[in-house]
Amino acid sequence: MSFESANEVPPIIETHALTRDFKKTRAVDSLDLSIRPGELFGLVGPDGAGKTTTLRLLAGLLNITSGSAKVAGYDLARQPEAIKRKIGYMAQQFNLYGELSVLENLSFFADLYDVEVSELRERTERLLAFAGLTEFKDRRAAQLSGGMQKKLALACTLIHQPEILLLDEPTTGVDPISRREFWDILTDLNLAGTTIVVSTPYMDEADRCLRVGLMYEGRMVVCADPQQIRARIEGELIELRPDDWQAACALIESLPGVLEVQTYGNLLHVLVDSADKRLPEIETALRKHGLTYRGVRRVTPRMEEAFISLIRRLEVD
């Protein structure tokens, strides 16, 4: 075992106390991150936690305030241009040329990345097919749907077959079907060996990652695989749908053994020390106060509950 770990491949992305300040805020604060080749790494955290800044730093788009980082074996501060040939970066908003066609956008980036002319045709066709854009290849990028634009953007970042993909909320504003298709593509790429760092506001997407890093106020507060993160949630989870959720929420929070109540619309998720013990107590209390409810059941915690619970604890501190 120890022999194997000694032989382990070095990380493809490694940061030490990576820090970036903007005028008034510290967007990324002493970030230590180590990502292995072939990993699918998810970055989650509330808006303004520093996810976008982290990805932009790794893409060489921002100067480092302090700390250091190595990407694909190159020093981020000193060799950003060498890194650029190894990475594909996709920003959160649509960043391609709207007045150019799908094909023109692809060949523009192929030229800038010096893709071998002999391989260009085959690679373009494969990417178009892979992104489902073959029949739209002459359409202007501005006239594509949101989902197709994202896939085109991904195709453009893949044109030079990068070792590392940095994706900033690639599925925000995309319909659920396109979102699923997009993640199927990402999974295929990852299986083919591409290292992917992806930020996402969706917890089901975070669940598909090999490891997830939770950022909060510029710091990486948790970095583990999804199971471990779910396991960090204390206690067990009960779900119920009261008719007067505000009153029910206030009541349940005051009961013994209740650790936390999370609301999803009028659905309540109650974290308790022991579901078997507390479930009857909660039902009794609700009935006693004349609060009606439906669909009470025990559920397994998801990333979503874990995430909210972790953020809440951070906010209290």
Next chain:
Amino acid sequence: MSFRHLRAVIRKEINHILRDRTTFVLVMLVPTAMLFIMAYALTVDIKHVPIAVLDYDRSPTSRAFIQQVTEGEDLDLYAQVDSLDDIDNLLTRGEIKAALIIAPDFEHDLLSLRGIPLQIIVDGTEPKSGGFAVDHIGGRAEEFISEALASRIRALNVNVSLDSLQPIDLRVRALYNPSLKPRVDIIPGLISMVLGFPALSVALTLAHEREHGTLEQVLVTPVGRAEFLLGKMIPYIIVGLANVIIMPAIARVTFHIPFNGSFPLFFLLSAVFLFAILSMGMLVGVFMPTQPAALALSFLVIFFPGFFMTGIFFPIASMPAEMRMEAMSLPGTHYATITRGVFLPGVGLDVLWPNVLALLGMGIAFTAVAALSFRKKLG
């Protein structure tokens, strides 16, 4: 410098110019429209200036004088008034631009060779019309007096020639623009100003990419800074050169401006000018984060100086020394010299080489500063 990168950026930018309607109009149609509008507006001949006359003399001579002054299309006799108050009234209401006051002894003084007392009141808020009226009345008065004197001398039967009363005989000959028509002088200068539009577009296009995020996507590629900036500039030089063909044609056909020099030389020198002014625009684009900011700075450093300091409207020789220095550091100044030189006297490189060198120097300097200041970073 990778030719492939450069070509990719050029091709992309040309597609942008041709497909983005705003850009197309700004670089292709606006310069021509500007040339037309400004050429017409700036060269309007002053005519039909309304004046009032207060004639205290009321003699046949004074009536003949008024008749002579208001003859033709230059000055219109708006009213004959009886008092200074009337003149004041008409001037404040803007109905007249000037007033002529003839003294009570006009006829008597003239006939007794004592000179003629005249007063002209002008509306100082419109110095152009007022000045025109003064010049015109002065000129007509001189003619009138000469004639009156001549006939008086003849009547007196004295043996004096009229010439001896006018010792200076000055004859002016204007070369290259014999009739001294302002349009002939202004239009070649205007062309140099109007070509500032491609420069403005370059400044805007960089800010446009920054605003739309496309710059972010380009910055993560291995494209070189100079490749990117030159690739963006070259298409606008091409577009500017299209204007360089169109505009002298308009100048010749519509405004009958003679073109005495060599067109290939003019074309070549225009390309050098475009390189200089576009690198200035690029410099603006590199430093300004948004399109409104780029627009404002372009007006400040490209258009306003181009208007007032390049000698198109105000001669550089009459500027204070430090302004003269500034004027010489603007591409427009040198190009105005080139256009006027090539259009009117038809001079060649033997005369214009210092201007060409200056333009080349500016282009290289501005491009270098732009490329060095342009960081492949956001914020």
